[in-house]
Amino acid sequence: ATACGGTTKEDVKDEGGKAAAAGKADPNAATKKGLTVGFLPKQVNNPYFTVADKGGEKALKELGSSYKEVGTSSGTDTAGQVSYVNTLTQQQVDAIAVSAQDPGALCTALKQAMKNDIKVVTYDSDTNPECRNAFISQASADDIGRTQVQQMAEQIGNKGEIAILSAAQTATNQNAWIEIMKDELKDPKYKDVKLVKVAYGDDDAQKSFQQTQGLLQEHPNLKGIISPTTVGIKAAAQYLSGSKYKGKVKLTGLGTPNDMRKYVKNGTVEAFELWDPAKLGELAARTAVALSSGQITGKEGETFKAGAMGEYTIGKNGVIDLGKPTVFTADNVDQFDF
Amino acid sequence: MTVTAPEKAPAADVPKAGATRLVDRIFKMRELAILLVFLVMIGITQAGNSEFLSEQGIKDLLLNATILVLVATGQSLVVITRNVDLSVGSTLGISAFAAGTYLQGGGNPVVAVLLAVLTGVGFGLLNGALVSLGQVPALVVTLGTLYIIRGIDSIWVGSRQITAADLPGGFVDFGSGGISAVPWLAMIALAVLVATAYYLKHFGSGRELYALGSNPEAARLAGIPVRKRILAAYTFCGALAGLAGALYLARFGNVDSGTGNGYELTVVSAVVVGGVVFTGGSGSVYGAALGALLLTSINSVLPALGVSSVWVLAINGILLILAIAVDRIVALRVANALKKRNARHG
Amino acid sequence: MADTSLTRAVRWDTVVGALLVVVLLLSFGFVDGFGNALNLSFLIGNTLPIALIALPMTLLVVSGEIDLSVASTAGLSGAVMGALWNQGMTIETIIPICLLLGVVCGLVNGLLVTRLGLPSLAVTIGTMAAYRGIAQIVLGSDAVTDFPSQYLDFAAGRIDGTFVPYAFLPFLVLLAVAVVALHAMPFGRSLFAIGASEEAARFAGIRVKRQKLILFTLTGLMSSLTGVFWALHYASARYDNATGLELSVVAAVLLGGIDFDGGKGTLGGAIAGVFLLGALQNVMSLQDVSAQSQIVVTGVLLVLSVLGPRVARQISLARAGRGAAPAPPSKAPAPTP
Amino acid sequence: MTHPSDTGSAPVLALRDVSKSFGAVRALRDVSLELFPGEVHALAGENGAGKSTLIKTLAGVHRPDAGHVLLDGAPVVFHGPGDARDAGIAVIYQEPTLFPDLSIAENIFMGRQPRRALGRIDHKATHDATAALMLRLGVELDPDRPARGLSIADQQIVEIAKALSFDARVLIMDEPTAALTGSEVARLFGVVRTLRDQGAAVLFISHRLEEIFHICARVTTLRDGAWIASEPLEGMTEDDLVRRMVGRDLDELYPKQEVTPGERALSVRRLTREGVFTDVSFEVRRGEIVALAGLVGAGRTEVARAVFGVDRWDAGEVEVDGKPLVNGAPSTAMAAGLALVPEDRRAQGLVMDMSIERNIGLTGLRTTVKAGLVDRGAERSRSLDWAVKLQVKYARIADTVATLSGGNQQKVVLAKWLATGPKVLIVDEPTRGIDVGTKAEVHRLLSQLAADGVAVLMISSDLPEVLGMADRVLVMHEGRLTAEISRTDATEETVMAAATGRAAA
Numbered sequence A: 001a002t003a004c005g006g007t008t009k010e011d012v013k014d015e016g017g018k019a020a021a022a023g024k025a026d027p028n029a030a031t032k033k034g035l036t037v038g039f040l041p042k043q044v045n046n047p048y049f050t051v052a053d054k055g056g057e058k059a060l061k062e063l064g065s066s067y068k069e070v071g072t073s074s075g076t077d078t079a080g081q082v083s084y085v086n087t088l089t090q091q092q093v094d095a096i097a098v099s100a101q102d103p104g105a106l107c108t109a110l111k112q113a114m115k116n117d118i119k120v121v122t123y124d125s126d127t128n129p130e131c132r133n134a135f136i137s138q139a140s141a142d143d144i145g146r147t148q149v150q151q152m153a154e155q156i157g158n159k160g161e162i163a164i165l166s167a168a169q170t171a172t173n174q175n176a177w178i179e180i181m182k183d184e185l186k187d188p189k190y191k192d193v194k195l196v197k198v199a200y201g202d203d204d205a206q207k208s209f210q211q212t213q214g215l216l217q218e219h220p221n222l223k224g225i226i227s228p229t230t231v232g233i234k235a236a237a238q239y240l241s242g243s244k245y246k247g248k249v250k251l252t253g254l255g256t257p258n259d260m261r262k263y264v265k266n267g268t269v270e271a272f273e274l275w276d277p278a279k280l281g282e283l284a285a286r287t288a289v290a291l292s293s294g295q296i297t298g299k300e301g302e303t304f305k306a307g308a309m310g311e312y313t314i315g316k317n318g319v320i321d322l323g324k325p326t327v328f329t330a331d332n333v334d335q336f337d338f
Numbered sequence B: 001m002t003v004t005a006p007e008k009a010p011a012a013d014v015p016k017a018g019a020t021r022l023v024d025r026i027f028k029m030r031e032l033a034i035l036l037v038f039l040v041m042i043g044i045t046q047a048g049n050s051e052f053l054s055e056q057g058i059k060d061l062l063l064n065a066t067i068l069v070l071v072a073t074g075q076s077l078v079v080i081t082r083n084v085d086l087s088v089g090s091t092l093g094i095s096a097f098a099a100g101t102y103l104q105g106g107g108n109p110v111v112a113v114l115l116a117v118l119t120g121v122g123f124g125l126l127n128g129a130l131v132s133l134g135q136v137p138a139l140v141v142t143l144g145t146l147y148i149i150r151g152i153d154s155i156w157v158g159s160r161q162i163t164a165a166d167l168p169g170g171f172v173d174f175g176s177g178g179i180s181a182v183p184w185l186a187m188i189a190l191a192v193l194v195a196t197a198y199y200l201k202h203f204g205s206g207r208e209l210y211a212l213g214s215n216p217e218a219a220r221l222a223g224i225p226v227r228k229r230i231l232a233a234y235t236f237c238g239a240l241a242g243l244a245g246a247l248y249l250a251r252f253g254n255v256d257s258g259t260g261n262g263y264e265l266t267v268v269s270a271v272v273v274g275g276v277v278f279t280g281g282s283g284s285v286y287g288a289a290l291g292a293l294l295l296t297s298i299n300s301v302l303p304a305l306g307v308s309s310v311w312v313l314a315i316n317g318i319l320l321i322l323a324i325a326v327d328r329i330v331a332l333r334v335a336n337a338l339k340k341r342n343a344r345h346g
Numbered sequence C: 001m002a003d004t005s006l007t008r009a010v011r012w013d014t015v016v017g018a019l020l021v022v023v024l025l026l027s028f029g030f031v032d033g034f035g036n037a038l039n040l041s042f043l044i045g046n047t048l049p050i051a052l053i054a055l056p057m058t059l060l061v062v063s064g065e066i067d068l069s070v071a072s073t074a075g076l077s078g079a080v081m082g083a084l085w086n087q088g089m090t091i092e093t094i095i096p097i098c099l100l101l102g103v104v105c106g107l108v109n110g111l112l113v114t115r116l117g118l119p120s121l122a123v124t125i126g127t128m129a130a131y132r133g134i135a136q137i138v139l140g141s142d143a144v145t146d147f148p149s150q151y152l153d154f155a156a157g158r159i160d161g162t163f164v165p166y167a168f169l170p171f172l173v174l175l176a177v178a179v180v181a182l183h184a185m186p187f188g189r190s191l192f193a194i195g196a197s198e199e200a201a202r203f204a205g206i207r208v209k210r211q212k213l214i215l216f217t218l219t220g221l222m223s224s225l226t227g228v229f230w231a232l233h234y235a236s237a238r239y240d241n242a243t244g245l246e247l248s249v250v251a252a253v254l255l256g257g258i259d260f261d262g263g264k265g266t267l268g269g270a271i272a273g274v275f276l277l278g279a280l281q282n283v284m285s286l287q288d289v290s291a292q293s294q295i296v297v298t299g300v301l302l303v304l305s306v307l308g309p310r311v312a313r314q315i316s317l318a319r320a321g322r323g324a325a326p327a328p329p330s331k332a333p334a335p336t337p
Numbered sequence D: 001m002t003h004p005s006d007t008g009s010a011p012v013l014a015l016r017d018v019s020k021s022f023g024a025v026r027a028l029r030d031v032s033l034e035l036f037p038g039e040v041h042a043l044a045g046e047n048g049a050g051k052s053t054l055i056k057t058l059a060g061v062h063r064p065d066a067g068h069v070l071l072d073g074a075p076v077v078f079h080g081p082g083d084a085r086d087a088g089i090a091v092i093y094q095e096p097t098l099f100p101d102l103s104i105a106e107n108i109f110m111g112r113q114p115r116r117a118l119g120r121i122d123h124k125a126t127h128d129a130t131a132a133l134m135l136r137l138g139v140e141l142d143p144d145r146p147a148r149g150l151s152i153a154d155q156q157i158v159e160i161a162k163a164l165s166f167d168a169r170v171l172i173m174d175e176p177t178a179a180l181t182g183s184e185v186a187r188l189f190g191v192v193r194t195l196r197d198q199g200a201a202v203l204f205i206s207h208r209l210e211e212i213f214h215i216c217a218r219v220t221t222l223r224d225g226a227w228i229a230s231e232p233l234e235g236m237t238e239d240d241l242v243r244r245m246v247g248r249d250l251d252e253l254y255p256k257q258e259v260t261p262g263e264r265a266l267s268v269r270r271l272t273r274e275g276v277f278t279d280v281s282f283e284v285r286r287g288e289i290v291a292l293a294g295l296v297g298a299g300r301t302e303v304a305r306a307v308f309g310v311d312r313w314d315a316g317e318v319e320v321d322g323k324p325l326v327n328g329a330p331s332t333a334m335a336a337g338l339a340l341v342p343e344d345r346r347a348q349g350l351v352m353d354m355s356i357e358r359n360i361g362l363t364g365l366r367t368t369v370k371a372g373l374v375d376r377g378a379e380r381s382r383s384l385d386w387a388v389k390l391q392v393k394y395a396r397i398a399d400t401v402a403t404l405s406g407g408n409q410q411k412v413v414l415a416k417w418l419a420t421g422p423k424v425l426i427v428d429e430p431t432r433g434i435d436v437g438t439k440a441e442v443h444r445l446l447s448q449l450a451a452d453g454v455a456v457l458m459i460s461s462d463l464p465e466v467l468g469m470a471d472r473v474l475v476m477h478e479g480r481l482t483a484e485i486s487r488t489d490a491t492e493e494t495v496m497a498a499a500t501g502r503a504a505a
């Protein structure tokens, strides 16, 4: 306690202990059937999450378990997400796969769920590590951050000003990638590449649109934009393709082939990348079932078999990496449909 | 009555010309204040960033305002009748998707626009019917339909989305094209705006909208078909929201179930900033359009000045308050000056 | 109007209250997982922020004004709470500071409305953006989650062995205070008069501007209290906390029969509206009704809430056999100077 | 004058056995009435007798529960005010129904503006026609000024202009003169005579009996919604008419008690509100009734508003019992013992959507308090007490005041202020729209209050009332106090001379 008798952050740090993952893993335990896994994406009706959750549904069917999806129709309705966690807890599902809108806000509810013997897997967007059993990372943050910078540098010939168009300022994964991009840019070979600004479009088409305009007005010499969010890259591409900057200002980032097909073909975008969201969902589902079956507990080093996807090992802090993202260009974009 | 007061000399030539012109001027003044705020803002931005008013910059400014101008025009008609339509955002979203689905199947762009407008008309009629026939508070009803239409939209659309790739190239090009700095879309909005303003000023039914907003009971007594007019205002508002939906599709080339979400607040702000009073009976569509232009420009100005986006929201809000406060203070000053000038005595 | 007795017979606030009871009873009977303590505590806990803000909002709306900046004020006080906590201040100092901040936010709204005579709708749309923006400046993209556990437990926990969240008790006290203030104190009486006719209220010696200023300030205070509660309840202080809460509050209050033209309504109705919406959402989620369909249900309910009484009145009038052409006396046009 | 029906002409508009109820209130019971071309017909009755209801039935606002409206002898059903208007019936309602945001010209011609090609409005023709109407009525009102902020009298003028602009076959006027002073009334009557001579049928309501005798040929009397008589006015006396209306003989209309004024209660010194009134000084002593007279727009109401504090003054001071009042604060004025019965009862005097009880209670929020809470019992008995004292006619004390007749609304406003037990009572047109019986009652009340030591400042456009009630008459002209006339010197001539600014008395 402090002198005046109040509670400060320091006091809390002392008292905090991390909730340890309980129990012991039995890699050879039988895969249970008839489980129910509830998917709680950041936002229902979001095409990206729909594809991901469909992947989860398919996997669960294969495994003989059942799938359900609930969620809020807004991507920033944290209270709504919390109450859905509560609902799932109430309905006694066996596991929850959740993409968290907020790393902290879901914690109380998720811990409550774990206390009720429900396994919690986060995917796409993590919570604090102690609030879930495992996190399925779409790709290692390292891979995503660095490859995007590499692609952009290549397109602009390692020279010129670039900017980043991100989603919300609070988006955990976005911020992690941006940090890594900045780190990658420190490499001497990028000495002529200058990151002039990070703009935030809040994953809102119109806002991203105007942020793109602003970037170009503010930095007339801008050579390229990296937008590591599907909404952002789409809006930026739409703006560029209808403006005088088309083809002159490069654009790359994370986008879905269906969204970006047109812009790749009309020359607005040369290349962009993404992982397969369906695989992300599938891995989340399989991890959830593995947890419920007792094959893993979420400790570092445990391994499990994820059907046709092969074997995965749990990394530090219970993180499981999906693998490297795919790069899409005019040559291969037509081979994908999501 | 036994007393007949000595009659005053009939005041034949009331000094009307001077007073009239001054009154006229005040009414123009209301819009002038907003225009002033707008110009100052643009001026400052241009000084800070010479790219801002480049051809592309002007085009962007106009394009950004287009959709809001349309919806605000429709909304002000409803607000003038002392009602409100909160469902415009939802209507815009669902009309845009309706047009998009049709185009996706290889439809004709003109028919698609008509389809969007008709969708809007349908929901406008629904709102109008509920409000005028049921004689119930518009705020509640349209908040209700806001949710209903939004819900129907998201059930219908699900996670589908329509992207530029699904649309005919000509349609999308039309959305960003124009004659030098003036986009096609802005011309459409301007035409609608001017026509609406002309109608409101020069046609009996237009004036009656003001009358029934100003005093509904008196309107009834004056034999104005109140329900019919309210229904018409809502239908028009819906139609413009629908049209705006089609233009949204052309402009952004992208619609999903979230399109237009939360738009009602922006529209209401534009209308309010533009001096259309929520108690009905006063304001002009030009004011609302200027409000829309001001509001969307704020969003372009800050990024153009390189203001960190952390600051944007706060500055937006403060500018909004500043705009209405300046407008109000100017109006008060002028009214005061007029009162002193017109004072019958002293 | 001719049908005062009828309006009284079908008062909407009692209908909402009855509806709430019916929904609760049906849910206890037929919805799995509704009746247990855990779920009920979830229900109440998640509805509390709306209910807390609905208290001052009802008073404000009765007096003919509105405050759309409530959610932003809540977000701002949450953000400030997080930022100060990160600075190492004690939580016992932080909370009063946050509440004070809410008072300031409300005061700014009130002064803009009463001193400059600006419409509250416009002003609070402006401050809605401004306060949220300041929250963003204060806290940026951080999410502060490590508040002391005794506070978190208070905000999220419930009294042992019951379904009642701890925080529900203070709410009940506040509710009682608000009910008395609105319905039994001269202050509340004057609010009804102000809402129904501001000019007549002024001529009756009611200090219209002062009352409004007090109300806006109270609304700010309650919003920041809600913001603090929110941050603790969800153990997360972020600048975008409680985004969109204003619309939920408005919808619930409207459902409870509060007339946005001012001068009408009861707090009981408003709070019944809040919990009716909360309970319905809870039940629908338990029954796996999708979020989209829930939105439609909310909308339909709102439309019914205004059409219902009207239709009921029409029917009873028709039954009375006398189709008296209604001549609703509209409010006299207020000639503002 | 021969009676038109004697010459064989048929009624243009008539009611036959019409009944109309509002819930439990039977506003009209089997009433019949015939209006002949070229005749001015009066409608007389106490407050709440059903006059306005009858008019609204003629105008298509109300549909009769039983009976018929006959147009040119044939039954018609008006589905709304528009139908009646199209049939050539122009109506001036008791309460002005203007569009505050629109110009006077637009108010007058709303819905029937002169058109140009393609149905566009001819703004210039509208303006010119309005200017011509104003000229005809002899008032200076700018056709382009918005109706907002017009005084009640000016609003009434606009209503009259609106009705005149029709060239209607039937002109119905519900208390058009209640807010007007002599000169405007004379003008109006001139215009009405012209219309009558052109063959229009006119129905006229007024509580000023002398006006009825002045312009009308026949009178129909209503009492409690029932038809009492329709007869020629020739040969009748005012007392006859009053007996028909009230059912009994009337007390004296101006029961002024002689009192010796006490100490100074209200003193106003060099009060100025820029552009509205200038340098106004006067005082009112305990027990005195001081009248403030003047033409419409002279600034009397403005002075009263400033004294009470709803408007701020720019210079000068106001004292009650020697203590200065705060500028612009009605609550402190009330606390000091001041009361103001405002001129516009609908906008300023009453909260129309609230009950009689609550309206009267509004001025007692500070006094009927127990432990910080409103004492409902005390509030109710206070309201009931005063409603009964002033003989307000109502069904239930919890009914909204909007359901009351105009005169009864006025009584509620009086009750609301008398209930505060003021030391200084300012009444602005206190008997506007009040029937003779009640008027006498109000006068008796004012007189009694004065006798009990209350200082009364009475603003009235009713000259006989001014002369009958006042101890002293202050006259305003164009924002300045031009004369102070003692009771003995006050005559219609001296007051009017000062009011028109012709003579400084």
Ligand SMILES: Nc1ncnc2c1ncn2[C@@H]1O[C@H](COP(=O)(O)OP(=O)(O)OP(=O)(O)O)[C@@H](O)[C@H]1O
Pocket: C001, C002, C327, D022, D023, D025, D026, D027, D045, D046, D047, D048, D049, D050, D051, D052, D053, D054, D094, D393, D402, D403, D404, D405, D406, D407, D408, D433, D435
């Ligand atoms: N809309 C209404 N609802 C209920 N009661 C009404 C309504 N309109 C009138 N009344 C009642 O009908 C009766 C007749 O009212 P009306 O207005 O016709 O009287 P009036 O003769 O015009 O009186 P005044 O001289 O005071 O204007 C009154 O008792 C009044 O309270």
Ligand SMILES: Nc1ncnc2c1ncn2[C@@H]1O[C@H](COP(=O)(O)OP(=O)(O)OP(=O)(O)O)[C@@H](O)[C@H]1O
Pocket: C335, C336, C337, D148, D149, D150, D151, D152, D153, D154, D179, D276, D294, D295, D296, D297, D298, D299, D300, D301, D302, D303, D343, D461
């Ligand atoms: N609320 C208002 N806003 C603006 N102007 C007003 C207002 N009330 C009155 N006026 C104007 O102020 C002037 C003085 O009017 P006031 O009502 O004081 O006169 P009055 O002598 O009381 O006459 P009346 O018999 O009409 O009450 C008039 O020109 C009137 O039109």
Ligand SMILES: [Mg+2]
Pocket: D051, D052, D053, D094, D174, D405, D406, D407
């Ligand atoms: Mg009447």
Ligand SMILES: [Mg+2]
Pocket: D151, D300, D301, D302, D343, D428, D459
């Ligand atoms: Mg007056």
